[in-house]
Amino acid sequence: MKAIKVDLFRKILVSMSLILICHSANGQTRVVNGVVTMFHDVPVVNAEITAKKSRYETYSMEDGSFSIECNNRDVLMIRGVLFETKKVKVRKRTDNLVVNVKFVSSPENIEIAMGYGAYxxxxxxxxxxxxxxxxxxxxxxxxxxxxxxxxxxxxxxxxxxxxxxxxxxxxxxxxxxxxxxxxxxxxxxxxxxxxxxxxxxxxxxxxxxxxxxxxxxxxxxxxxxx
Known part of the structure; x- marks a missing residue:
């Protein structure tokens, strides 16, 4: 009976160790680079990029590029005025992203888009x-x-x-x-x-x-x- 309890205790310790290792791996942060575009190749300026798990936030530059610190398994939320919010999953091996967002067609947005030179x-x-x-x-x-x-x-x-x-x-x-x-x-x-x-x-x-x-x-x- 004592041997069974010891064996059970060892299994519990192993399980807890694995959980801690996985949690640690998921909690590690790293920098992911990317580009936000609209209409396939038009850079999006000032798009808001938020990492849900690491809670870091940044904005895209004039060429649509961005860098953000996120977890190994994270979710990026891409938000802006002219396009639909887009959710992008970050995998363990994700280093570079190209995110093409969908334009929200309305008279106001069309006028703004034309003002930026994007038709x-x-x-x-x-x-x-x-x-x-x-x-x-x-x-x-x-x-x-x-x-x-x-x-x-x-x-x-x-x-x-x-x-x-x-x-x-x-x-x-x-x-x-x-x-x-x-x-x-x-x-x-x-x-x-x-x-x-x-x-x-x-x-x-x-x-x-x-x-x-x-x-x-x-x-x-x-x-x-x-």
Whole structure:
């Protein structure tokens, strides 16, 4: 009976030791770096970042970057005026984070976003040269150049690939396919039959896409994305 009690006591000690070790590991703090963006690549300034467990707090810089001390297993709360609050879990091996927050669309927020040079979908439409939609695809065209020539006014094809000759830069437009940025050459590998909508963003609206889009933006949505 005495041996059983001793064995039970040892098991209790081992269990308590494991609990203390786990608690100590979870309680250790370290610095996690990150970037807060909106619309995929527009930096968010002055976003409030709070670590729930370590209770540290900081704000994002002009380039959207931040550093915060948090526990090995913590939760970061990202808050701001223009976007929805976002919860991000910090894992033991998390060192760098890229947090893309969702814009809250309202007349007031759109006006503020435009003031910062970040254009949301509604604002982009004001600066679009054209919009075409065909849910069955553009199968009547043999290639994407013919498709764009017929559906997007203002494109010049004298250099082979399409570009807007009146934008003054001479650069090819950025091509965005289902939300992913591509070089103009992607058009050579696409079938018009797969495309269901075509949008063009020009002038101030290209601020959303940063330095990649001085020549404008051609936005393509494919059947696969729908």
């Amino acid at each position: 949301v979908d509604e604002a982009n439409k004001l600066h679009s040269a054209s919009h075409a939609e065909n849910k069955s695809g553009y199968c009547q065209y043999s290639n994407m150049n013919d498709c764009l020539r017929a559906n997007v006014p203002g494109l010049d094809f004298t250099k082979g690939s399409p570009y807007f000759s009146d934008n003054g830069t001479g650069q090819y437009p950025l091509v965005v396919v289902d939300g992913v940025n591509h070089h103009i050459n992607i058009l050579n590998f696409m079938s018009p039959c797969d495309v269901v909508s075509i949008d063009v963003v020009r002038h101030q609206g290209t601020a959303l896409y940063g330095v990649q889009a001085p020549g404008g933006v051609i936005i393509l949505t494919t059947k696969g994305n729908n």
